[in-house]
Amino acid sequence: MRQFRFPALAGLLALCPTVALAHVSEGALVLLLPTGFYTAAGIGAVIVSVVIAALMTQRGAGMLFASADMGGRSFPRLHMCASFFGFSLFISVLLAGVLGEQHPLKNFMPLYVWTLLWLILPAVQVLIGNIWSWLNPWAFAGLFLSKNGQGAHKPCWPALICFLAIYLFAMVDIAPDAPARLAMIAAGYWLFHMAMIFWKGSGWLGRGEGFSVLFTLLAHLSPFAAGRIGMPGHRVHSMASPRLSLAIFAIAMLAAGSYDGINETFWWLAQIGVNPLAFPGRSQVVTPMVLGFVAAQCALLLSFSATCYLGWRLAGSAGSYRGFFSLMALALLPIAAGYHIAHYLTAFMVNGQYLKIALLDLIRETDSSLQFRPFITTGFFNRPASVQVIYTVQASAIVIGHILAILLSHSFALRLSGTRRQALISQLPLIVFMIAYTFLGLWLLASPRGV
Amino acid sequence: MTSTKKTAISRRSTLGLLGGAALAPAVLPGLSGFAQAQSSAPIKIGFQLHRTGIGAAYGRWYERTSNAAVARINEMGGINGRPVELVIEDDGTDPKRGAEVVEKFATQHECDIGFGTLFSHVVYGSAPRAGELKLPYFVCSEGHHVASGALNRYVLQPGITDVKSQVQAMAPFVADNLGKKVTMIFPDFAFGHDHRDFFSEAIEAQGGEVVAKIAIPPTETSFTKYFPQIPRETEVIYHVMVGPAVLTFVKEMGEFFGPSRPEIFGFIDSLEAVDLSSPGLEFLEGTYFWEGNPRYAQADQSDHDKAYRAAIGIDDNGASLTDSADVSTYAHMFSCWETLNVIKRGMETAGYQGPADRVKLIEAIEDMTDMAHSDDHPQGAKLFNGKTHQVFGHQYISQVEEGRLNVKHTTAIEDGFYEDEVDYTAQSF
Numbered sequence: 028m029r030q031f032r033f034p035a036l037a038g039l040l041a042l043c044p045t046v047a048l049a050h051v052s053e054g055a056l057v058l059l060l061p062t063g064f065y066t067a068a069g070i071g072a073v074i075v076s077v078v079i080a081a082l083m084t085q086r087g088a089g090m091l092f093a094s095a096d097m098g099g100r101s102f103p104r105l106h107m108c109a110s111f112f113g114f115s116l117f118i119s120v121l122l123a124g125v126l127g128e129q130h131p132l133k134n135f136m137p138l139y140v141w142t143l144l145w146l147i148l149p150a151v152q153v154l155i156g157n158i159w160s161w162l163n164p165w166a167f168a169g170l171f172l173s174k175n176g177q178g179a180h181k182p183c184w185p186a187l188i189c190f191l192a193i194y195l196f197a198m199v200d201i202a203p204d205a206p207a208r209l210a211m212i213a214a215g216y217w218l219f220h221m222a223m224i225f226w227k228g229s230g231w232l233g234r235g236e237g238f239s240v241l242f243t244l245l246a247h248l249s250p251f252a253a254g255r256i257g258m259p260g261h262r263v264h265s266m267a268s269p270r271l272s273l274a275i276f277a278i279a280m281l282a283a284g285s286y287d288g289i290n291e292t293f294w295w296l297a298q299i300g301v302n303p304l305a306f307p308g309r310s311q312v313v314t315p316m317v318l319g320f321v322a323a324q325c326a327l328l329l330s331f332s333a334t335c336y337l338g339w340r341l342a343g344s345a346g347s348y349r350g351f352f353s354l355m356a357l358a359l360l361p362i363a364a365g366y367h368i369a370h371y372l373t374a375f376m377v378n379g380q381y382l383k384i385a386l387l388d389l390i391r392e393t394d395s396s397l398q399f400r401p402f403i404t405t406g407f408f409n410r411p412a413s414v415q416v417i418y419t420v421q422a423s424a425i426v427i428g429h430i431l432a433i434l435l436s437h438s439f440a441l442r443l444s445g446t447r448r449q450a451l452i453s454q455l456p457l458i459v460f461m462i463a464y465t466f467l468g469l470w471l472l473a474s475p476r477g478v
Numbered sequence: 479m480t481s482t483k484k485t486a487i488s489r490r491s492t493l494g495l496l497g498g499a500a501l502a503p504a505v506l507p508g509l510s511g512f513a514q515a516q517s518s519a520p521i522k523i524g525f526q527l528h529r530t531g532i533g534a535a536y537g538r539w540y541e542r543t544s545n546a547a548v549a550r551i552n553e554m555g556g557i558n559g560r561p562v563e564l565v566i567e568d569d570g571t572d573p574k575r576g577a578e579v580v581e582k583f584a585t586q587h588e589c590d591i592g593f594g595t596l597f598s599h600v601v602y603g604s605a606p607r608a609g610e611l612k613l614p615y616f617v618c619s620e621g622h623h624v625a626s627g628a629l630n631r632y633v634l635q636p637g638i639t640d641v642k643s644q645v646q647a648m649a650p651f652v653a654d655n656l657g658k659k660v661t662m663i664f665p666d667f668a669f670g671h672d673h674r675d676f677f678s679e680a681i682e683a684q685g686g687e688v689v690a691k692i693a694i695p696p697t698e699t700s701f702t703k704y705f706p707q708i709p710r711e712t713e714v715i716y717h718v719m720v721g722p723a724v725l726t727f728v729k730e731m732g733e734f735f736g737p738s739r740p741e742i743f744g745f746i747d748s749l750e751a752v753d754l755s756s757p758g759l760e761f762l763e764g765t766y767f768w769e770g771n772p773r774y775a776q777a778d779q780s781d782h783d784k785a786y787r788a789a790i791g792i793d794d795n796g797a798s799l800t801d802s803a804d805v806s807t808y809a810h811m812f813s814c815w816e817t818l819n820v821i822k823r824g825m826e827t828a829g830y831q832g833p834a835d836r837v838k839l840i841e842a843i844e845d846m847t848d849m850a851h852s853d854d855h856p857q858g859a860k861l862f863n864g865k866t867h868q869v870f871g872h873q874y875i876s877q878v879e880e881g882r883l884n885v886k887h888t889t890a891i892e893d894g895f896y897e898d899e900v901d902y903t904a905q906s907f
Contacts, residue, residue, distance in 0.1 A: 054722030304696040308572030406803030409753040
C-alpha cells in the first residue's frame with residue numbers, strides 16, 4: 028500500500044523549523060540549470076583569489092583590511108533604550124506564544140526565534156553590524172550590575188554547548204515551532220541565562236550564551252563592525268589571538284551550516300536509508316540526524332585541525348600551533364556566513380512574507396481602515412528567470428565567503444610568518460581545503476533535495 | 479450638573495450599544511443566522527494541517543481552501559445555527575506529531591471533529607489515536623487506506639476519491655483511445671507500486687496489457703539509460719514520476735523520442751502546482767493527464783466551479799489571483815471544500831449539538847449516498863459508500879494543448895467502483 032500520496036511536492040528545507048516551503052519547481056528548475064558551469068566559475072574565482080592572496084604582502088593585507096573610524100558617539104541613554112526594547116520584545120513574543128493563535132507562521136514566538144533570529148538576523152549582522160544589541164533580551168540586566176565585564180575573556184565553551192543544543196533542537200525536535208511549546212522552552216532558556224548573569228556577571232553572555240556569541244562573531248564580519256568602516260571582516264582581521272574556544276565555535280558554525288545543507292540531499296537520505304521522495308517525518312529520523320550532526324562536527328574539526336597542522340609543520344612550525352589554528356579557524360567565519368545566506372535565502376523569501384503579514388496585521392489591529400488580505404506566494408520558484416537569480420545569489424554568497432576566507436587566512440599567515448614564502452607554504456593545505464569546500468558548497472546548491 | 483452629564487453620557491453610550499447591536503448582523507454576515515441556535519458556541523473543527531514539513535506546499539493551499547469553505551458556511555448561517563471555527567494545528571507532516579495533534583483536538587481544544595489530513599503516513603500515524611479518542615476524523619488524502627479497511631470506524635474520506643478508484647477509472651479511456659499495449663514508468667517505492675498494481679489489473683480487464691514495467695530508483699536524477707527498456711510494441715507510456723527530477727525526466731523523454739513518440743499518459747501529481755510553461759515541459763504537448771479537478775477553467779465551466787475559484791481567489795489558469803505564477807494544487811484541494819460541506823450536511827442531518835452526538839454524525843454520513851454537483855461539490859457529483867467510508871466520483875482526463883490542460887473525457891462514477899474491502903458499519907463504536 029502506498030505510504031505517500033504526494034511525493035511530487037517533497038521540497039526543500041523541511042528540516043528547518045517554520046520553513047513552510049516545500050516546492051518541487053525550484054529544485055526541478057535548478058536541475059535544469061547549467062550548474063556545472065556555475066561550479067567551475069565559482070571555483071575559478073576562488074583560485075584567482077588564491078593567486079591574489081599569494082602576491083599579497085603584510086603591508087598590503089593591512090591596507091586591504093584597514094578601517095576608518097565612523098565617528099560614532101556613545102549614547103548611554105540610547106543603549107538603555109535598546110536594552111529595554113530587546114527585553115520588552117522578548118516578553119511580548121513570549122506572551123504571544125502562550126496566548127496567541129497557535130500558528131507557527133503567524134504567531135510572533137516562532138517568527139521571532141526562527142524567522143527573525145535564525146533566518147534574518149545572521150545575515151543582517153554580517154551586512155549591517157551588531158543589531159543584536161538592540162534585540163538582546165538579557166542586555167538590560169547589565170544596567171543593574173556593577174561587575175559588567177567579569178568573565179568576558181574566559182573561554183566560551185558554555186556558549187558553544189548552547190549553540191549546538193539550539194541547532195540540534197532546530198533540526199530534530201518534533202515541533203520546534205509550536206508557539207506555546209517554544210515559548211516555554213525560550214522562557215526556560217532565558218531564565219537560565221538570566222540567573223547565570225546575576226551569578227557570574229553580564230560578561231556571561233559573551234561566553235555562556237549561544238546566540239550572543241554567534242551574533243557577535245557574525246557582526247565582526249560586517250564592514251561597519253566596531254564603529255569602524257572597512258573591508259568586510261576588518262574586525263576579524265584585527266583580532267590578535269582568539270581563544271581556542273572561540274576558534275572551535277567558528278568551526279562548529281561552519282560544520283552545523285554544512286550539515287544543514289547535506290542532510291537534505293538525496294545523497295545523505297540514501298545513506299541513512301530514507302527514500303528522498305517519501306520523507307517519513309522528523310520523528311522518524313531523529314537518531315541518524317543527531318549522529319550525522321555530531322559526525323559533521325567531528326569531521327570538520329578533525330579535518331581542519333589536520334589541515335592546519337600540516338600547514339604549520341610545512342612552514343617550519345613557527346610560533347605555537349594553537350595560535351596558528353585559532354586564527355585560521357576565525358578565517359572560516361565568512362564561509363559560515365556564506366553558507367547561511369545561501370542555505371536560508373529561499374526560506375527567507377517565504378517566511379519573510381509571513382513575518383511581513385504578521386507585522387501588517389499588528390498595524391491593522393490599530394487602524395481598521397487598512398483593508399487587505401495578502402496571500403503568501405511561492406510563484407518565484409515557478410519562474411525559470413527568478414530561480415536563476417536565486418541560484419546565482421546563493422552561489423555568489425558561497426564564493427564570496429570563500430574568497431574572503433582566503434584573504435583573511437593569508438593575511439593571518441603573513442602576520443604569523445616571517446616571510447611571504449613561509450606564509451604561502453603554511454597556506455597550501457588550507458588552499459586545497461578551501462577549494463574543496465567551495466566545491467562542496469556549490470555541489471549542495473545544485474543537488475536534488477528530498478526533504 | 480454632574481448628574482445630568484453622567485446621564486447624558488450614559489444615554490449616548492446606551493444608544494451606541496443599541497445601534498451597534500442593530501448594525502452587527504449587517505456588518506458581520508451570517509451572524510443573524512446564529513441567533514436561532516440553542517447554543518451560539520462555535521462548532522470546532524480541528525484542522526490537522528501540513529503547515530511545515532514536506533507537505534507544506536499543499537498545506538498552504540489546503541488552508542486557503544478550507545478558510546474559504548468555512549467563511550462560506552458561516553455566511554450561510556453556520557451549522558445548525560452555530561458558527562464554525564477551524565482550530566488549526568500544524569502536524570509538521572509527521573506521523574508522531576500527527577497523533578499528538580489529534581489528541582490536542584480531542585482533549586485540549588475540545589474540538590467536535592478532526593479534519594483535513596493529506597499525507598498518508600500522517601493519516602496512518604493519527605487515525606488509531608482518533609479511534610481511541612472516539613474523534614470523528616475526516617481525511618483528504620486520496621489514500622486507499624480508508625477503503626482498504628486498514629483504519630477504523632471513526633475515519634472517513636467523503637471529499638475525494640481514492641487512488642485505486644482513480645487509476646482504475648483511467649483504464650477504459652486509455653485502452654479505447656490511446657492503445658492497449660502499455661509501458662509503465664514509475665518510481666520504485668510504494669507510491670509507484672500502487673499505480674503499477676492498480677493499473678495493470680485495470681488495463682487487463684479492458685483487454686489491454688502492460689508490456690513493460692520500468693521501476694526508477696527514487697534517487698535517480700537522469701533517465702536516459704532507462705528509455706531503451708521501452709519495448710518497440712509500446713502504444714502508450716504511463717508515467718507517474720515525481721520529485722525534483724520530474725522536469726528532467728520529461729525533457730529527457732522528449733529528447734529520446736524526438737518527433738515520433740507513442741501516446742503518453744500521466745498523473746498530474748507529477749506536476750501539481752508546477753507551471754506547465756516550465757522549461758522542458760514543451761514535450762508534454764499533446765499528452766494526457768489525469769486531473770482530480772481541471773486546473774484550467776474549461777469552455778463549459780460550471781457556475782459551481784466559477785464560484786469555487788472566486789471564493790478561494792484562483793484565476794482561470796488555476797493560479798492565485800494575486801500572483802499568476804503561484805500555481806495552486808487545484809487537482810486535489812477541492813477535497814477540503816467538499817469534505818467540510820459533507821460535515822455540515824452530516825451534522826445537520828444528525829441534529830448535531832456537541833461531542834455527545836459524534837456517533838450520530840458518523841451514522842448520518844454513513845447513510846449518505848448521492849452528492850449532487852453543486853456549490854457544495856464543485857468538482858462534480860459523487861456517491862458515498864457508507865460501508866467503506868469512501869466517496870466515489872468523476873475523474874477528468876485532460877490533454878495538453880498549447881500549454882494548457884483541456885478536458886477530453888470525464889469518467890463515469892461507476893468506472894471507479896471496485897468490490898468493498900471492508901464494512902466499517904459492522905464495527906462497534
